[in-house]
Structure formats: structure tokens, C-alpha cells
Amino acid sequence: MAKEIYDPEDLESLMSERGFDELLEEERAFVLRHLSGRDEYERMRALLGHLRDAGRDQEPLEAHPVVKERVMAAFREAQQPTWRIWLNSLGGWLFPPQAQGFWRPALAFATLALVVTAGVLGYQRLADDRQQQVAEVRREKAEEPVPAHTREQATEEPSEELNAELERPAEAEAEGAAARQPIELAEVRSAEVVEDDAVMKDLDMEVAEEEPATLRSEAFAPAAADVAQVQADSFTDEMLVTDKALSEVARMPESQATYSADVQEVVVEAARTNRREKKESGDALGNVAMEDRSLAANPGIMALLQPGW
Amino acid sequence: MGLFARELEQASDERLMELVRKGDEPAFAALYDRYQGRLMSYFHRMLWKDRERAQDFVQELFTKLAQRPESYDPSRPFSTWLFSVANNLCKNEYRREEVRKRAEPELRYNGQGVQEAKGGDGVDRAAFRERLDAELDRLEPDHKATFVMRYHEDMAIKEIAGALGCSEGTVKSRLFYTLKKLAERLKEFDPRLMHHGQGDLRS
Numbered sequence: 001m002a003k004e005i006y007d008p009e010d011l012e013s014l015m016s017e018r019g020f021d022e023l024l025e026e027e028r029a030f031v032l033r034h035l036s037g038r039d040e041y042e043r044m045r046a047l048l049g050h051l052r053d054a055g056r057d058q059e060p061l062e063a064h065p066v067v068k069e070r071v072m073a074a075f076r077e078a079q080q081p082t083w084r085i086w087l088n089s090l091g092g093w094l095f096p097p098q099a100q101g102f103w104r105p106a107l108a109f110a111t112l113a114l115v116v117t118a119g120v121l122g123y124q125r126l127a128d129d130r131q132q133q134v135a136e137v138r139r140e141k142a143e144e145p146v147p148a149h150t151r152e153q154a155t156e157e158p159s160e161e162l163n164a165e166l167e168r169p170a171e172a173e174a175e176g177a178a179a180r181q182p183i184e185l186a187e188v189r190s191a192e193v194v195e196d197d198a199v200m201k202d203l204d205m206e207v208a209e210e211e212p213a214t215l216r217s218e219a220f221a222p223a224a225a226d227v228a229q230v231q232a233d234s235f236t237d238e239m240l241v242t243d244k245a246l247s248e249v250a251r252m253p254e255s256q257a258t259y260s261a262d263v264q265e266v267v268v269e270a271a272r273t274n275r276r277e278k279k280e281s282g283d284a285l286g287n288v289a290m291e292d293r294s295l296a297a298n299p300g301i302m303a304l305l306q307p308g309w
Numbered sequence: 310m311g312l313f314a315r316e317l318e319q320a321s322d323e324r325l326m327e328l329v330r331k332g333d334e335p336a337f338a339a340l341y342d343r344y345q346g347r348l349m350s351y352f353h354r355m356l357w358k359d360r361e362r363a364q365d366f367v368q369e370l371f372t373k374l375a376q377r378p379e380s381y382d383p384s385r386p387f388s389t390w391l392f393s394v395a396n397n398l399c400k401n402e403y404r405r406e407e408v409r410k411r412a413e414p415e416l417r418y419n420g421q422g423v424q425e426a427k428g429g430d431g432v433d434r435a436a437f438r439e440r441l442d443a444e445l446d447r448l449e450p451d452h453k454a455t456f457v458m459r460y461h462e463d464m465a466i467k468e469i470a471g472a473l474g475c476s477e478g479t480v481k482s483r484l485f486y487t488l489k490k491l492a493e494r495l496k497e498f499d500p501r502l503m504h505h506g507q508g509d510l511r512s
Contacts, residue, residue: 040493046498046499046500047492047498048488050437050495051441051460054437054438055460057434061349061353061360062345062349063364063368067345067364067367068341071368072337072338072341074375076334078375079334
């Protein structure tokens with residue numbers, strides 16, 4: 001027969017109500033299947049009685065009210081949003097309750113200030129490099145033809161100190177060129193006048209020497225007019241070329257002063273060469289006229305021409 | 310949405326716990342008021358009648374509940390779950406106490422120091438409680454917890470089984486052998502023996 005499972009509720013109810021001697025035969029058989037005998041039953045019965053009495057007499061225990069306050073505070077803290085907890089922790093870190101704890105935020109802020117200072121200095125250095133690059137670009141732009149008054153305004157700006165230093169040689173050259181310009185113009189014009197007077201004198205002398213009669217002068221009048229016209233055109237062309245070159249030079253920027261001065265010299269030289277060539281061509285025409293005049297002196301030719309007249 | 314005070318009093322533990330999980334502070338306070346006394350008594354019994362320690366454990370238990378209300382399994386009765394947590398806390402404390410006991414062997418668990426019950430017509434209840442606590446401390450933790458839950462907290466076999474995570478048969482077996490052992494160790498409080506002893510003295 002399998003052993004019956006002990007059911008304390010059944011056995012306890014028996015023990016609490018009746019003693020071993022008061023049990024029925026069936027109940028006693030049930031008890032004896034689990035317990036050794038009467039003594040054990042009675043000891044256990046007594047123990048259960050003492051336990052009930054002890055529990056009845058014992059005062060209920062209550063936790064201190066502080067415990068409830070702490071627990072409720074923990075509940076409220078747990079219900080706070082995460083960002084508020086983060087802010088609280090940040091505040092505790094920034095303002096520690098003890099003075100010894102201030103070295104942490106102080107060190108952190110010092111490090112932050114160092115990083116910011118290094119960043120600003122680095123940025124300024126980078127910005128300076130960029131400004132130098134921009135200055136070079138502006139210098140290249142300044143080499144383009146710009147009106148003189150605009151260039152002067154640009155050079156007078158105080159913010160372009162580095163540019164001014166870079167442009168100083170160009171200005172000096174431009175000033176030198178500007179200083180040289182009137183002298184050379186004066187030389188060119190005085191030379192032109194002298195040479196032109198000389199040409200005219202030569203022509204007059206030649207005409208005066210070679211013109212024996214009015215007929216001769218009338219006969220060679222067209223050729224002389226041609227020579228005079230050619231000389232006048234040459235002079236006009238020279239003057240135009242010279243004036244044009246000078247106006248071009250005047251319109252050029254100071255940054256191209258050196259270049260323009262060279263161009264001016266070249267132009268003046270070209271004008272001289274042109275004038276010299278024209279003069280030579282004029283001399284050639286004069287010779288032709290002289291030859292024509294020598295034909296008029298030829299009696300044979302004159303004889304042939306007489307019937308026509 | 311929270312409940313009024315009367316509704317909180319009448320609400321079931323599980324309903325209150327549902328509100329606690331939603332952040333309802335009054336519901337949490339109601340649960341605390343409902344269980345702090347029982348837990349205080351349980352810890353007091355389980356932790357060597359140390360009232361301060363029992364208070365600390367009540368606070369620890371409800372703090373855990375406040376911080377992690379989602380750890381409660383709604384499929385289980387709240388009281389069962391709560392006492393299972395309390396029992397686990399006690400087990401941890403027993404382990405720690407075991408370490409302390411090895412370090413200081415004579416500090417605690419000195420059964421020789423327990424005051425013997427005095428003879429007389431009635432049983433000295435204070436002496437009995439003291440002796441009972443001493444004997445309970447000598448029991449295995451699971452047996453002690455089963456005994457305390459059953460005879461001090463008046464919990465049903467099913468509840469104890471749920472709290473301790475064992476079968477009802479195991480609980481019954483533990484209770485039977487614990488009661489039998491304690492009856493044997495505390496037989497001096499058996500009135501029949503006391504009367505026999507007095508009769509022997511008289512004779």
C-alpha cells in the first residue's frame with residue numbers, strides 16, 4: 001500500500017481540535033500512518049498551540065515612516081524623464097557638494113578653453129593664407145587695363161597693405177615713366193619741328209636754286225605740290241601716331257608703366273623711322289622733280305613741246 | 310489614470326501593480342501600505358529577529374519594485390511574486406551571513422546561550438518565542454521560509470509553493486518534517502512533560 005501524502009491542513013485541524021485520545025479509530029489510523037505514536041502527536045499539537053499563541057501575542061511590526069519616504073522618493077526618481085535625470089547628474093557634476101570636487105569641472109572648462117583658443121588661432125592662420133591667395137589674384141586682376149582714376153582709388157585703400165607692398169615697384173616704375181614722358185614728348189616734338197623746318201628749308205633752297213624762271217616754276221608746280229602734300233601727310237600721320245601713342249600711354253595703368261614706357265619708346269622710335277622714311281621718299285620725289293626740271297632744261301624736249309604749246 | 314483613495318483600497322494587488330507600471334504614485338503607496346507590515350514581520354523572522362535589518366530589507370524590496378516595476382509578471386499573484394522576491398533577498402543574506410559566520414565563528418548561532426524555559430503552570434511565551442527563533446535559525450533556509458510563511462504569515466500551501474518556486478507536495482513535506490523536528494527540539498515546552506516534571510519534583 002502506497003504511503004499517504006501528508007496533508008498538514010488535515011493533520012493540523014485534528015491536532016488543533018482534539019488530543020490523541022479523542023481521535024476516532026479512522027483518524028488515529030491516519031495519524032499513525034505519518035507519526036510514530038501518541039507522544040509525537042501530542043508534542044506537535046503542543047507546538048502548534050504555542051505557535052498560535054506566540055503569533056497572537058506578538059505585536060505587528062511596522063516599518064519606520066522614513067522607509068516609506070525613501071521608497072516613495074525612489075519611485076519619483078524612477079519616474080523622472082531621462083533628460084531630467086541627465087540634467088540632475090550634470091548639475092551635480094558642475095556643482096559638487098564638496099569643495100574638493102571642483103577640480104573636475106575646472107579641468108574640463110580649462111581644456112575646453114584651450115581647445116577653443118587653438119581652434120580660433122588655427123582658423124585665423126588659415127584665413128591669413130586665404131587672404132594671401134586672394135591678394136595674388138587681385139594683383140593679377142590689377143594688370144588688366146583699368147582707368148587711371150579707378151587705379152588710384154584702389155591703390156589708396158588702407159586695407160591693402162600687403163598689396164601696396166607688392167605693388168610698390170610697379171608704382172615706382174609708373175612714376176618714373178610718367179616723369180620721363182614729358183621730356184621725351186618734348187624731345188620728339190622739338191625734333192619734329194627742327195627736322196620739318198629743315199626739310200622745308202631744303203625744299204625752298206632747292207626750289208630757289210633750281211628755279212630759274214616762272215615757267216620753270218609753273219612747269220614743276222604740280223610736282224612741288226605733290227611733295228608738299230606728301231610732307232604734310234607725313235607730318236599729320238606722325239603727329240597722329242605720336243598723339244595716339246601718348247594717349248594710349250596715358251590710359252594705361254600704372255602697373256603697366258614699365259611696359260607702357262617701353263611701348264612709348266618703341267612708338268616714338270617708330271614715328272621717327274616713319275618720318276625718316278617719308279623724308280627719304282620725299283627726297284626721292286624731289287629728285288624726280290629735279291629730273292623733271294632737268295628735262296625742261298633739255299632743248300630737244302622743249303623743242304618737241306613748243307608746237308604743242 | 311489614477312484612482313481615488315477608496316478605489317485604491319479596494320483594488321486588487323494586480324490592478325494596483327498595473328497602475329504602478331504606468332507611474333501612478335498613489336497606487337505604489339497603497340501597495341506599500343498593504344504589504345510593508347507583512348514583509349517587515351517576514352524579514353524579522355527570517356533575519357534573526359533583527360528589526361533594523363528587516364526594515365532595510367523592506368526598503369530594498371520596495372525600491373527594487375519602484376525602479377523596475379516591469380519585472381513583475383502579471384500572470385502570477387502579486388503576493389506570491391512579492392514573497393518570492395523577499396525570499397530571494399533572504400537567501401542572499403544567508404549567504405553573506407555564512408561568510409561573516411566563518412570569519413567570526415563565535416559571534417552568532419550560539420545555541421548554548423539560549424535561555425531555557427522556566428517551569429511552571431503556564432508556558433513562558435517569551436522564552437518559547439526566543440527558543441523557537443533560535444531553532445528556526447538552525448533550519449535550512451527553504452524549510453525555515455516554508456515554516457515562517459505557513460505559521461507566521463498564514464499563507465496557503467499553494468501560495469507558498471508559488472513564492473518558493475516548488476510543488477505543493479514539497480511544501481507539505483517540508484512543513485511536516487520541520488514541525489516534527491521542532492516538536493522534538495522544543496519538547497520541554499510540552500505541557501505533559503512539564504506536568505510530569507513537576508510531578509517528579511513533587512514526588
